[in-house]
Amino acid sequence: MTKAEAKQKARKRWLAQLKRNKWLYVLLAPGLLYFLIFKYAPMWGVIIAFQDYQPFLGIRDSQWVGFDNFTTFFQNPDFFRLLRNTLILAVYDLIFFFPAPILVALLLNEVTKSWFKRTIQTLVYVPHFVSMVIIASITYVFLTPNGGVLYELIAQVTGRPVDVLSNPDSFRPLIIIQMLWKEVGWGTIIFLAALAGVDMEQYEAAIVDGAGRMRRIWHITLPAIRNTIIILLILRLGNFMDTGFEQIYLMTNSLNREVADVFDTYVYQVGITQGAFSYSTAVGLFKSLIGIVLILGANKLAKKFGHSGIY
Amino acid sequence: MNKRFNTPGGRVFDAFNYVFLGLFGLVTVLPFLYIIGNSFATEAEITARSFFLIPKEFSMSAYQYIFSSSTIFRSIGNSIFITVAGTFVNLLFTLTMAYPLSRKDFWGRNVVMNLVIFSMLFGGGMIPTYLVIRGLGLLDSYWALILPGAIGAFNLIVVKNFFQELPAGLEEAARIDGCTDIGVLWRIVLPLSKPVIATFALFYAVGHWNNFFSALLYLTDSAKWPLQIMLRQIVLLSQGTVGDMANLDQNFVQPPEQAIKMAVIVVGTIPILIVYPFLQKHFAKGVLLGSIKG
Numbered sequence: 001m002t003k004a005e006a007k008q009k010a011r012k013r014w015l016a017q018l019k020r021n022k023w024l025y026v027l028l029a030p031g032l033l034y035f036l037i038f039k040y041a042p043m044w045g046v047i048i049a050f051q052d053y054q055p056f057l058g059i060r061d062s063q064w065v066g067f068d069n070f071t072t073f074f075q076n077p078d079f080f081r082l083l084r085n086t087l088i089l090a091v092y093d094l095i096f097f098f099p100a101p102i103l104v105a106l107l108l109n110e111v112t113k114s115w116f117k118r119t120i121q122t123l124v125y126v127p128h129f130v131s132m133v134i135i136a137s138i139t140y141v142f143l144t145p146n147g148g149v150l151y152e153l154i155a156q157v158t159g160r161p162v163d164v165l166s167n168p169d170s171f172r173p174l175i176i177i178q179m180l181w182k183e184v185g186w187g188t189i190i191f192l193a194a195l196a197g198v199d200m201e202q203y204e205a206a207i208v209d210g211a212g213r214m215r216r217i218w219h220i221t222l223p224a225i226r227n228t229i230i231i232l233l234i235l236r237l238g239n240f241m242d243t244g245f246e247q248i249y250l251m252t253n254s255l256n257r258e259v260a261d262v263f264d265t266y267v268y269q270v271g272i273t274q275g276a277f278s279y280s281t282a283v284g285l286f287k288s289l290i291g292i293v294l295i296l297g298a299n300k301l302a303k304k305f306g307h308s309g310i311y
Numbered sequence: 312m313n314k315r316f317n318t319p320g321g322r323v324f325d326a327f328n329y330v331f332l333g334l335f336g337l338v339t340v341l342p343f344l345y346i347i348g349n350s351f352a353t354e355a356e357i358t359a360r361s362f363f364l365i366p367k368e369f370s371m372s373a374y375q376y377i378f379s380s381s382t383i384f385r386s387i388g389n390s391i392f393i394t395v396a397g398t399f400v401n402l403l404f405t406l407t408m409a410y411p412l413s414r415k416d417f418w419g420r421n422v423v424m425n426l427v428i429f430s431m432l433f434g435g436g437m438i439p440t441y442l443v444i445r446g447l448g449l450l451d452s453y454w455a456l457i458l459p460g461a462i463g464a465f466n467l468i469v470v471k472n473f474f475q476e477l478p479a480g481l482e483e484a485a486r487i488d489g490c491t492d493i494g495v496l497w498r499i500v501l502p503l504s505k506p507v508i509a510t511f512a513l514f515y516a517v518g519h520w521n522n523f524f525s526a527l528l529y530l531t532d533s534a535k536w537p538l539q540i541m542l543r544q545i546v547l548l549s550q551g552t553v554g555d556m557a558n559l560d561q562n563f564v565q566p567p568e569q570a571i572k573m574a575v576i577v578v579g580t581i582p583i584l585i586v587y588p589f590l591q592k593h594f595a596k597g598v599l600l601g602s603i604k605g
Contacts, residue, residue, distance in 0.1 A: 023493050024492050026493070027493065035430060039434065042443050110328055131523060147357070213318065
C-alpha cells in the first residue's frame with residue numbers, strides 16, 4: 001500500500017466515524033465552545049500586556065509597547081510593597097497553614113472511637129462550604145469594637161482594648177487564623193484517605209517489636225502519607241503567589257491597606273476600578289509566570305530527592 | 312490503635328488527643344451557634360448580655376426586617392435565581408461534554424482532553440477574562456455569573472471517568488435497538504449516573520450561592536446583586552470605624568442593628584446547612600476519586 005492510499009484510507013475511516021458519531025460532536029459543541037470562549041480567548045488576550053490597549057481600537061489595532069508595562073510596574077514603588085505583602089502571606093501560609101491539616105489528620109487517625117471521629121469530622125468540614133463573605137462577616141461581628149464578643153474578651157484578658165480589624169499588625173495573623181478555621185478540617189480528608197490504605201499488620205508488627213505510640217506514628221503513619229504531602233506541597237508552591245483574592249479584599253480597609261495589598265487585589269484595583277487594562281494584565285502575567293516557575297522548580301526538586309513529582 | 316497494647320504514655324496521649332479534637336470541633340461550630348442564637352434575640356439583650364447561645368426573649372424582628380426590606384429581599388431572590396439557573400447550565404454543559412469524551416471510539420477526544428487539562432494549568436487572568444465578558448456584552452447580566460463558570464474542568468474529568476466505567480453492553484444494546492447517541496445518553500447513561508449528577512449539582516449549587524467575586528467584577532447594577540454582595544454591604548461596610556463609608560451604595564439602608572447583621576449571615580448560610588448532610592454523603596468519595604487520579 002502506498003502512502004497516498006494509506007492516507008486516503010485513513011481519511012475514509014475518519015469520515016465514516018464522523019458520520020457515525022455526528023450526535024457526539026453535537027453534544028460536544030457547547031462545552032468545546034465554552035472552553036474556547038471563556039478559557040482560551042482570555043489566554044490569547046494576555047498579549048495586551050505588551051500593548052497600550054485601547055478598547056475602541058481592539059487588540060489588532062492597539063499599539064505594541066514591548067515590555068514597557070512591566071518596566072513601569074517594576075519601577076513603581078508599589079511593586080516592592082506588593083511583592084513583600086504577597087511573599088510574607090505566602091510564607092506564613094506555608095509555615096502555619098500547610099502543616100496543620102497533616103497534624104489534625106494524624107491526631108484523628110489515632111482516635112479509636114469511631115463515633116467521636118465521625119462527629120468531629122462532620123463538624124470541622126462545615127466551614128469549607130461557607131462563603132468567604134460569611135467568614136469575613138462572622139469575623140467582623142465578633143471583633144467589632146461596638147460590642148463584639150471577641151473584642152470584649154481580648155480587652156478583658158489583656159487589659160486594654162485592641163481593634164484587631166483595623167490594626168495593620170494583626171492583619172496577617174487574622175488572615176491565617178481565618179484560613180485555619182475555614183480549611184484545616186477539609187484539608188484532612190486527603191490525608192485520612194491516604195491513611196485508610198495503611199496495612200494494619202504493620203502496626204501490629206511494630207507493637208510486637210515494642211514500638212510505642214510516637215514511634216508508630218513516626219515510622220509507619222507519617223511515611224504512609226509522605227507522597228501525598230509532597231504532591232500537595234508542590235501544588236501549593238504552584239499557587240504560592242495566590243493569596244486568595246476574596247479573603248484579602250474583604251478584610252482590607254483603609255487602615256490596614258499598607259500590609260493588605262497583594263498582587264491580586266492590585267490587579268483588580270488598577271484594572272477594573274481604574275481601567276488600566278494593559279498595565280494590570282502585565283502585573284497578572286508576571287504573577288502567573290512566577291507561579292509556573294515555582295511549580296516547575298518544586299517538581300524538579302521533588303524528583304531529585306527520589307519522589308515521583310506530579311508529572 | 313489496639314487498646315490492649317496501650318502504654319501509660321499512650322493513655323496520656325489519648326486524653327490530650329480527645330480534648331484537643333473536641334475543642335477543635337467546638338471552636339468550629341460555636342460561631343455558627345452564636346450567630347444563629349443572637350439572630351433571634353432582641354437588640355436590647357444583645358447589648359446587655361455579652362455571650363449567649365440561647366436568647367431569653369425570642370424575637371423574629373430581625374427576620375421580619377430582612378423580608379420586608381426590598382433590597383435584601385430582592386438580593387435573596389437574585390441568589391436563588393442564579394443558583395438554580397447556574398446549576399442547570401453547569402449540569403447541561405458538563406454532562407453533554409463528558410459523554411463524547413468518555414467514548415473511546417470518538418476521534419479527537421485526546422485533543423479536547425489536552426485542551427481541558429491545559430486550561431487548568433494556565434489561565435488568562437482577571438483582566439483578559441473581564442474584557443472577554445465585556446466584549447460579549449454580558450456585563451450587568453446574570454449570565455456573567457453563570458456562563459464563565461459553566462464547566463469546572465476538574466468536575467468534567469471526574470464525570471467523564473465515571474461514564475467510562477459504566478457497562479458498555481447496555482449502551483451497545485440500546486444502539487442496536489435504534490437509539491441515537493443522544494438517546495443513549497438520555498435513557499441509559501444519565502439514569503445510571505444519578506448519584507454523580509446529584510453530587511455535582513450540589514457542588515455547583517454551593518459554588519453559585521457562595522459566589523462573590525464574579526458579582527463584584529461583573530455587576531454594577533445593584534438591582535441584580537446577589538445576597539453575598541448585600542451581606543458585605545450590610546455587615547462589613549457598615550462598620551463605622553473602617554472608613555470605607557464612601558463605598559456604600561446610595562440605596563443602602565440605615566446602619567443595621569446587630570441582630571439584623573446576624574440574621575443576614577444566617578440567611579446567607581442556611582442553604583449550605585440544609586444541603587450539607589446530602590453533600591457530606593458524597594464529597595469524600597468525590598475527593599478520593601480525584602486525588603487517586605492525581
